[in-house]
Amino acid sequence: MESSSLDFVAQSCMDLTEAMNAASNEAERDSLITNHIKKVSLSVGPIEDFKKNLEWVNVSEPISLSNHCTDKIVVLDFWTYCCINCYHVLPDLAHLEKLHKVEDGLVVIGVHCAKFSNEKETSNILSAVQRYNIHHPVVNDANSTYWDALGIRCWPTLLILGPGSKPIFVLTGEGHRDELVWYVGAALRHFGTRISNSSLATIIAPAKHVMAKEEETLSFPSKVALNPFYRGRAEEPFLAVSDTGHHRILLTDCSGLILRIIGGNTPGFKDGKFHEAQFNSPQGLCWLSSNVLAVCDTNNHALRAIHLDDGSVEVLAGNGQQSVHGDLGGKCLGMQPLSSPWDVLLYTTPDMDMSVRPLLPPPPAPPGPASDKDKDGNEETKDKEKDKKDEKRRVLLIACAGSHQIWALFLDNTIWWKYKSHTEGTCVCIVGSGAEAARNSAYPTTAAFAQPSGLALRSGSSPEVFIADSESSSIRRLALSTGQVSTLCGGDRNPLNLFAFGDVDDIGVEAKLQHPLGVAYCESNKTLYIADTYNHKIKKVDVGLQKVTTLNPTLIESPDPVTFNEPSGLAVSIDGKYLYIADTNNHSIKLLNLVKNVCQDFKVRLPDPKFIEPENLILYKNDLFVNRKCGNLIIYFNVSLDSDTRNVKFTPGAPQNWHVCVRDENNKDVTLDDFEFVGSSHKGNKLPGRVEMKLKQRTDKTHYRLYLSFHTSLCDASVCFSHSFTIRSTILVRDSVKMVESYKITCKVNPVNRTDKTESK
Template sequence: MAQHARVRAPELTGKGGWLNTGGTSYTLADLRGRIVILDFWTFCCVNCLHVLDELRELEEKHRDTVVVIGVHSPKFVHEAEHQAVVDAVERYEVHHPVLDDPELATWKQYAVRAWPTLVVIDPEGYVVAQHAGEGHAHAIERLVSELEEEHAAKGTLRRGEGPYVAPEPVPTDLRFPGKAVRLPGGTFLVSDSTRHALVELAADGETVVRRIGSGERGLADGGPAEARFSEPQGLALLPDGRVVVADTVNHALRSVDVETGRVTTVAGTGLQWWQGSATSGPARETDLSSPWDVAWFADRLWIAMAGVHQLWTWTPPADGDEDGDGSGTVEAVAGTTNEGLVDGPAAEAWFAQPSGLAAAGDRLWIADSETSALRWIERAEPDDPEERAEPGAGGREFTVRTAVGTGLFDFGHRDGPAGQALLQHPLGVTALPDGSVAVSDTYNHALRRYDPATGEVTTLATDLREPSDAVLDGDGIVVVESARHRLTRLRLPEEAVRVEPVAHRTQRAATEVAPGRLRLDVVFRPPAGQKLDERYGPATRLVVSATPPELLAEGSGTDTGLGRDLVLAEGVTEGVLHVSAMAASCDDDPAQEYPACHVHQQDWGVPVTVAEGGADRLPLVLAGLDAP
């Protein structure tokens, strides 16, 4: 195999300590002889959750030679709480050791700039690869096989059981429930996310009526005992009485017959959507990406497609329509796939992990979690009514607006006028009878209220534990307390709770850059045995923008090269550079008629401050042998 740069891996340090090791702390010396993969993640990040799923097969296949270490590096204040990390490790079934690094000490030592980032360390303790973003499992799999062969020959490979120690399971009726819906009979259907099932609870919100799903992770249709889900989340009641489930990790929508409990897949292929895949088409033939919530609005089902920062729709087949497979059609309607907060025509808007939806009159409310924002979408009549019938017309038919929130890095708990109010990673939104909306303000452990009539944000309840959804029930509201594994019933108070305002910015350090010209380089080296896939045009794409937009005098926009000269505007001293990069590669073997091809992609939000003496080059590693 090719010789890699000999860069000694920095030590692993984190004040939060180690999880999934039975109380044992580890150093790199303890892991010498094993191939170590560091997964820098944070549990708010859907791309990080994608990587957890990508690593599962690799972990199992190479369990006697590879040790995966999750390095939890928080973005939000709540994610720096140790118990929150403990909960997340169980919630997402992380079956490898995790180092809790609340102060980003190891993140800084490895010069990481993005969630997620994977770093590979060889059995002798040297860094041999670094990859930012998703889609690298195939490259790491090949590298691991080469490292096994090389170090077995050298006598430096040590096989055996890894350091993972499974925690003791806790018996509860629900385990990290995600969303809920009230059924016509007065019972509640709840997505029991960590147990990969749905649970129907009686009207008291506590007594289990039945379970739908075997409880084993998988994608299988059938009756209540045979059906399988994978971390289901959002639920919506259709006009015909069926419930549709956002089956998040299966990248699918499932339909549940409320009477029989039978489960049917109505959208998605079970594969994750990637750049270049179809954005509309027959529902069962089109890939989706981590659908997180669903809601019926404007005569179709809307999907919060958290995995690609978009809103899609599913239109069920009309009665008697026998076209295709009879499962209807899906279409991307809002969002560009770039991560951020940009309002305007739906097709041009930016979202950041939309995770909660609620229809109310002529608005669809959206909990946009990574921007800690409450947003809405409404119809914008086209100049030409015939445009509605055109494919892709949804992007022109609707407009996106923001009620609360400013961007990716500002969050907190502050009531008051909407322009000054702050949320922290909300996952749910609920329409209230008076026209206002309740927000499940997840990382603030609170239920908040926004009143469009006054433009004011207030707090309805505190001391909840990671509320992720809420459902109206008579004169009260039932909250899904995800981290307390229960539903909690509250009365809607006449006056809101008063709280002391708190504002935060992410503790991730800003990069100092020099004024004037800044060279941006995205480092990408095709994995071993592959080459750039240029069969159908350019194999790379780079999108650059800034918050505020005035930060960049030159260099914003889309192009095919992975390097670009940016010019920072005079007078703007700080902001965030938004960089989105994509590269496609294929197996470099002329003998293969159908080579395997892969997409590598990552979004960066890089906080910068402009100062004399700052860097004049900004390198970002998409995939390379070592950090630049």
């Protein structure tokens, strides 16, 4: 089919939309849609089939329109996974698929046509499909040959096919849920006798092999935020992590141990206590105080607040619905919708009006007396003019990727640019026209962004915000004193060129990036760090010179280079020595030592379950010894019945199982971490038994606790029963003992009087 035929369908759809807007009732609307289907079905031929050499996701075999879909209604979604507008279409497609199953005659197929070179890799598409919970088939049109053949011009485009692969509807852009439901429903009714209930379900298989492994704590972590109020206390959170794939926020200590989990694995939009609150693909994070964390709840188009003092979550802005195009805001808190907020930061500016109670607790006051008293004992205000000047009003700046703008939530009554007054709780667009471009301007409302996705603040006398403008592959800067927007590095001088991407270290616009999603600024070394996401790199910018340089760290344990996979979030320590990296597609957080240029995993993990010593514990009074230099420890052990148990016998043929556990001074199970079991298994053996353990490497530990647990089967004259007990001993680690130490332990079992005891040789 020639692209001109698709143009005919597109024009007919535009005429249909205009006529439907004038329709007076539902019956008239349905009649218009049916007449449209009849007209275009007679006027156009079938589109061409997919090429046979394309790679597919979510299917067990490639799909053919002519073989699998000739008797189906097919929705082709032309998309690319960098595109925020394409993300906005996914809930509409999911809604459509709930209404009409494959067995009903509807097939949705994603046709992925890459914008960036990184997106051409099927493995990266696999990750995106998993991250965004896409279950329908997706074909990788890596070189856009299918796109070109059909004359598709923009992302997203939805092409609806009738039986025989004839195009009947074309929808471009986002926001067409109602039309999708109307058009597909009408097509299924109109072609009812030609629609077959033969199912494609047998070959549709959602991809699982790019998911985080079950034992991994994180799933597609996107953003990280160091707690600037951290004072080193064990119970205080040190790092906040958006565990995006699990729809939750994790708060960890400085070692990565999880202190709090907020939200859960199921996406939703719910306030309340930590265990009942729900998020949907959270992204950006910002600490407002030591007890309040702001979260970009991206797929809920909302900004949420996590309150650690009472363990609750509440909405700061947004109502769960995406704002309409052209909405410039002005409503208060939860009444003002947003569009895919991706990152957030806190900015404080002078001349705050404190006549109204603050929405959130103000930053902690500096130490020292709050006020002085005069000679009569009355409170005295010192230098009121100075106090007024030093007051700060707090503004939350929000990168709304979906509307290509920067918004602000005013936490206090604030006089903003051009002396415009905003009352506490007001949420409004402050920069960006809403057009998708990379247009710089001295006037904030005429500037334009292309999917801003990361924010970093540079404070001082001339404060500014650095913005990761992902679709223009550039870093933009916003002067907070004037609202002027300019380019720091990357992109192109032509504001409409959103394809000026690459991997080039240079100065200003001569440097090239590829879809950066994260930035972090360090005041101490005047350096901006960039998560150059689609180049799988971390870069830094000397802000004064606008010079871009790639960091090439090695692993801390070897000279091998670190391999990132679409890193998207950064947080830098105040001293500029460490950079925390959300390594998204590797499902991990990395810690980069910027001084030594070495990198290691920051192991985010749940605390080990509290160890409770087993019941019926027998203390073996003699210590065991092992040589510090990889010595061997051999234990021979047996279980016999005490002389007082004349009527009790071991059950013939029943197993007498034993198990070994070794714990260190921190009560951590190190059975397999520190010891190698030589010559025999350490569980499941019948008695008598033998276990030989060898230290894997020289250790500085001085002692361990050994637990030998037994489970025996016994019988008396009338009944059979089981008996369990555990022998506990101490293993001392020394330099002076033999390289091979051996011990014999016999336990006398008395289940009747519960007087089990041990003997040694």
